[in-house]
Amino acid sequence: MRVLVAEDERLLADAIAEWLRREAFAVDVAYDGDDALSRLRINEYDVVVLDRDLPVVHGDEVCRAVTEVAAPPRVLMVTAATAVRDRVAGLAIGADDYLTKPFAFVELAARVHALARRTLPAAPPVLDRSGIRLDPGRQEAHRGTTRLQLSRKEFAVLAELLRADGAVVSGEQLLERVWDEHIDPFTNVVRVTVMKLRRKLGEPPLVETITGVGYRLR
Incomplete structure (x- = not known):
């Protein structure tokens, strides 16, 4: 995601990004609205955390521009304004959720997770397939009753x-969805x-390589 x-x-932007990366998200950062619009034109996002x-x-x-694309990402609007009219105005222009500063990173991450799930309505909150259960x-x-000790990227690829x-x-899709824009495409x-994920999943093997195409779970 x-x-x-x-x-x-x-400092706040970089701290938010680092926290979300710990939650296995791929995260890009923009420090002004023009930069945000440029990135939105190039990349596909599931969620935008928008000051x-x-x-x-x-x-x-930026929020209005986001809502005009064919498959818009969810928007979590963040602001220091606490008045009800400000929250209502933010939601009225297309934000999906609203969070006032200061906030706890754990709450922001929970809201991002909730919005990300809404971009994939067919996917349940807990993913369960081929004996793998991922929350x-x-x-x-877990594979069966065994808890898997995965790195953040391994977890995200499995998801x-x-x-x-x-x-x-x-x-290419995994690079787009799991890593950020700084990754070398080659x-x-x-x-x-x-x-590494295959090794940690154990036997019998679950991840199949389709030569020249990609990967899938058996």
């Missing part, structure tokens, strides 16, 4: 394969991560 954090307070008071292009304009909210994965429900997921990180 991929998230854009649009926040002009750089309403962005410089250059106001957060309200994104708790960041837990994408489970959401595909047996369909093939290409390496890297072998997907292959290496899948290899």
